[in-house]
Amino acid sequence: MTSIPATKAAISALKIEQRVERDVKAGIPEVDRRNHTESEESLRSYVVREIIGRVHENRQAELDAELESRNEADIRQLFQELKNTDSLVEKKVSSRMASLVSGLKRSAQEFSALRMDLEIFRHRNGITREALYRESKILHYSVIFFIVIMETLLNAFFLSKGSELGLVGGFFQAFILALVNLGLAAFMAFSLRNVFHQNYARKAVAGMLFLCVLVAAATFVLGVGHYREALEHDPFTASQLAISSLLTEPLAIRDFNSWIMVVVSAIALILLAAKFFVVDDRYPGYTSITRRVKGMQRAWSRAYENAVDGINDVADDLQDELADTEKNIRAQFIQFKASVERSEEIHRHYQEDIVKAQGLLDELIRYYQSYSTRMMNRRAAYFGELLRFELDKLPCLNTTGLEQHKRDLAAFEVLIDELDRVYDEAIATVNTRCDIAQSSLAGLVDRLELDHGLRRA
Template sequence: MNSIPAIRTAISDLKIEQRVERDVKAGIPEVDRRNHTESEESLRAYVVREVIGRVHENRQSELDRELADRSGVEIRQLYQELKNAESLVEKKIGGRLASLISGLKCGAQDYSALRMDLEIFRHRNGLTREAEYRESKLMHYSVIFFIVILETMLNAFFLSRGSELGLVGGFFQAFIISLINLGFAAILAVSLRNCFHVNLARKTIAAVMLAAVVTLAVVFVLGVGHYREALEQDPFTASQLAIQHLRAQPLAIDDFNSWIMVVVSGIALMLLCAKLFVVDDRYPGYTAITRRVRRLQQAWAEAHEDAIESVNEMADELHEMLAEKEKALRAQFIQFKASIERSEEIHRHYQEDIVKAQGLLDELVRYYQSYSTRMLNRRAAYFGELLRFELDKLPRLNTTGLEQHQRDLATFEELMAELDQVYDRGIATVNQRCEAIQYTLSVLVDKLELDHGLRRA
């Protein structure tokens, strides 16, 4: 063992040979003596102090480290938490369940209130049918974009000849014309939709606006044709010439390409107006409120599913939590048991160290006696028995914590024998509680739908 020094090292450290020479000069040891000399007693003191003392310090430090590690285990706490799985479940789901119930109640109230608004809207406007509109706005805007780009490309071809910038200038002019047509189409669609309103004054205003916008749109389309024709005559004064010809003779367009532009712009305007009109219900405002109701209807349907899914996720979290506690408990028990075994091994090694130290002391005493015999140059005298350790005076390891933990180990082994059953009961408790919560939420949803008139009994 590394803690016990070699005999030669101890002889050198103690300077036994010098001791013997000094003792021999002083007439020590006496012939046929029966008591040990002071030097022999100092050998025992050296081994006790320098050898056993250091070994004791190292072994005690090891024992203290193991004791500190064992003192940090939470086996009883983890076992109790597994055993009281129901309280753990209630602590985990208490706040979340209240949040789910509150969310369902708020969702039911909002959905019910908006349904009531829809019924009031229908009653006030004399509507007995469902709203008719296009669900996909992406497709709607895609078609509008396609019409605008197609009109721009066709008109750009005709406007490029007279433009100072060529095709690029013609493209920008055509694009501006397409945007103006889009604006006219939007106003026409709104005016046409308001012509179906139940309010007579609003219907009249919409009809007047429709007629005015149609007139402006026709004038603008014809003006585009006159502008195209004026570009052939003089590109620098084409705008003035187009306005003059439009005022004098609106339909007097002699250029065939200009008429094609008029037709293209007119068709694009009508297509845009038709597309903007049919995307929503013909009755103004009916689509907007219907969309909001359906969004809340879908949100309400998803709210129940999300609540159930939330409970399932919560059950998975609790299962994982219990599994982690069970895993941690087993790991701590294994470490606790291994630590006790290491502590017992340390104590056993210390006893072995004492035996080895006694052997070292015997060797040192024999060397002292044999060397003194050679120095005296006579037959070996009787030196008495070899020195023995006074065991009751040797330092002892403090094993108070170890003894307590050995008793705890027996208790922990009993807990581990019941751990599987406790864990299974905990999982079953989580499953039963979560199933009960899901049933409670289903009952709550049925009650809310009946109380708020979201479905018939």
């Protein structure tokens, strides 16, 4: 910003010494006069135009910037929004409630339809009890994996002797045998479960399938023993020898280790079949539909919990929004007040600049007179006696809007005094409306459960 320069700088800029020498040569007027000389007008013009003019320009730019910043303040609008929290809360909560209610009704219909399917399934199949099954699938598969690995390790020890790759080859052969056992056990459990079906044709087919799988499983287990025994005689023709021995004399296994393999495979087969059978209810299909119903029941409970959480989220968002509005009002008020004070300070500084400029002009006159005295040994008569600023002719700062903003500031101070009360009322409105919404959700859930038969009255 341009400021009042030092006297020496002004003397140098005006070249006063050269002016004095020129005026001396031209003769200084000694009579009283009303008109200014050219040198006097130059000093006045320099101070008014170069000093005060530029200071005025910069001070005015600062005032305009402060005015612009105050015009951007929307304290009244924000305060009014805070007072009109009811409409904002009603709009947001109603919008969210419509979505939540729609989702709950859809979930209730799906849950009711699936429960109806379960009841129809029970009625068609004559079932009056609850389904018996294992909830944890992880534990189920963990036990199966453990049985398969233990069978593989035990059989690998017995098969490694006749394998070209030793223990590694025995392990892979034993693992393949364990997988076959796993498949047979799954078929046995499937066929045995269908034996309990109320449809006699299906029951008969399932019984025959079970006997076939049982015979195949027994044949396979005995074949494992024959194969282990054949490995002792000739590893290269063990498969042919085992099949031939199995077909002619199924129980003619003379090697003790081979019988151990038969027992291990049989036990693993029985355990796997039992595990596959007991993991689900003995009636086929009952476990599947029951799992779906219970899954939908959990989904229905989660839907209600999510709806309550959704209302709480709306309340949190509204409270955060109100808090931001309250902070914004206070921040804008502080900035507005500081801007008004800054504008008054700018205006005061400009008045001080005028006084300083007048002092500078007086210093320049005195220097002119003293330098002229040194040259002529007498005073430069009357020089500068008429040079005084006519204040009404100096440029004034445009303070348009400042007085109005001072009145606004007084109104804002009253508003800030009420801000805490209005904010507390707005928060209370949010909490009350959300509590009402949650109560409505609870009532809606009770009504939906009664209307769709999800619970008894």
